[in-house]
Amino acid sequence: MTFQTSADCTGSPLHEVERYLAEHPDTEAVEFLITDTNAVMRGKWAPAGSIEKAFTSGVAFPFSMFGLDVWGREVMETGLHVDTGDRDGFCRAVPGSLRPVPWADVPTGQVMLTMATEGGEPFHGDPRQALERTVARTHAAGLRPCVAFELEFYLLTAADGQTAAEAYRPVLSLGDGPDRQNMYALSDLSAHAGFFADVRAAAKAQSIPIDTIISEAAPGQFEVNLKHRVDGLAAADDALMLKRLIQETARRHGLRATFMAKPFMPWAGNGMHLHISLVDGEGRNVFADPARGQTLLEAAVAGLLDTMAPAMLVFVPTWNGYRRLLPGSYAPTRAAWGHNNRSVAVRIPAGETAALRVEHRIAGADANPYLVLAAILAGMLDGIEGGRTPPPPTDRNAYEAPAPELPDQMEEAVGLFRKSDFIRRTFGVEYRSMFAAIKDAEIAAFRSEISPLERSTYL
Incomplete structure (x- = not known):
């Protein structure tokens, strides 16, 4: 028995782009959005002509995006940064996620992305992929x-x-x-x-x-x-x-x-x-x-x-x-x-x-x-x-x-x-290790900070 989810909708991916641009012909820009390990939204702004790329070949982002701490700093212990060449993955659009951005100053669309490897396999560090595997189960x-x-x-x-x-x-x-x-x-x-x-x-x-x-x-x-x-x-x-x-x-x-x-x-x-x-x-x-x-x-x-x-x-x-x-x-x-x-x-x-x-x-x-x-x-x-x-x-x-x-x-x-x-x-073993390494780094940062209460008490 199989069920359809938001990630495996049928139909041409470009049909979504064509329909959106027909409904929003004045679109000038697009926001590419991807969620990191700490639920911080990351991404980039691009001209509207780039929307199609997200639904076909994909938008390049480094795998190391998922190896950042809550401040957006690289955590080397994740093994996703310079020690492995800081390689790019390719992020493709989540079907159905192309939407307008009501608060933008110019007519703008947004699309959610999910990460794949160079070979097209889901990338283990993407939190959305973790949920997708569990939903499949x-x-x-x-x-x-x-x-x-x-x-x-x-x-x-x-x-x-x-x-x-x-x-x-x-x-x-x-x-x-x-x-x-x-x-x-x-x-x-x-x-x-x-x-x-x-x-x-x-x-x-x-x-x-x-x-x-x-x-x-x-x-x-x-x-x-x-x-x-x-x-x-x-x-x-x-x-x-x-x-x-x-x-x-x-x-x-x-x-x-x-x-x-x-x-x-x-x-x-x-x-x-x-x-x-x-x-x-x-x-x-x-x-x-x-x-x-x-x-x-x-x-x-x-x-x-x-x-x-x-x-x-x-x-x-x-x-x-x-x-x-x-x-x-x-x-x-x-x-x-x-x-x-x-x-x-x-x-x-x-x-x-x-x-x-x-x-x-x-x-x-x-x-x-x-x-x-x-x-x-x-x-x-x-x-x-x-x-x-x-x-x-x-x-x-x-x-x-x-x-x-x-x-x-x-x-x-x-x-x-x-x-x-x-x-x-x-x-998975890799995600468990990566997530724990990020949290270790955050704990170390908080432990290295002297609080105002300590100074006011002991100085």
């Missing part, structure tokens, strides 16, 4: 992932200050103090109605399926939810494009949008929650099957819990991200699950049986959606294929539950990731 099992992403972010405004921490503060809709929550406040949404109207308009222009927009648990914090898609690759593409869209729209409004996992210690962090069910060849949710649905759901949950600790570095890939994982913060600290319980790592939301699904609540908003979804799907499949059984669900405060504690330091997460057979099977 799901399809081989006769299933398709039905996925919806939820992304939290802060809207910031410029402030007086010399340091990055002082230069921005959360936007406020009212004149009250910045320590208030005002959760789910319509007033906060109304105060930024123009910004969110532009977000929705840009999403419509780019075919990004936005659903609800919510004022969240801290001043200036919001959440945008995407509609579910029965296509894991397309759902992750949407999440990445939504982040870029929000950041660019904020810039046009004189604001800054940040998906940093924990930008402010007193307030809630930014999470990336995923809602996932599995459907069969007839489009039916297998978790809702009266005969076997509960068994499959619990097996999937067991797989997620068993693989959670070694995959923690994928879910929380930044030094800052571990500051978000605090008791009582609604960011999980233990490998626990439960029904209609927001303190657990894997939640089964309340709702109709036909919509039965898991909500994975660990990832920070700054994580790479391709890698996060790949790890989650692989964990669910491990549980289902192994017929695993989870521990009893938690119906109370999961921060005090008798469940394994999750890594709360980046060093521990790197160690578990590096030696994990689950990570090897999901991402």
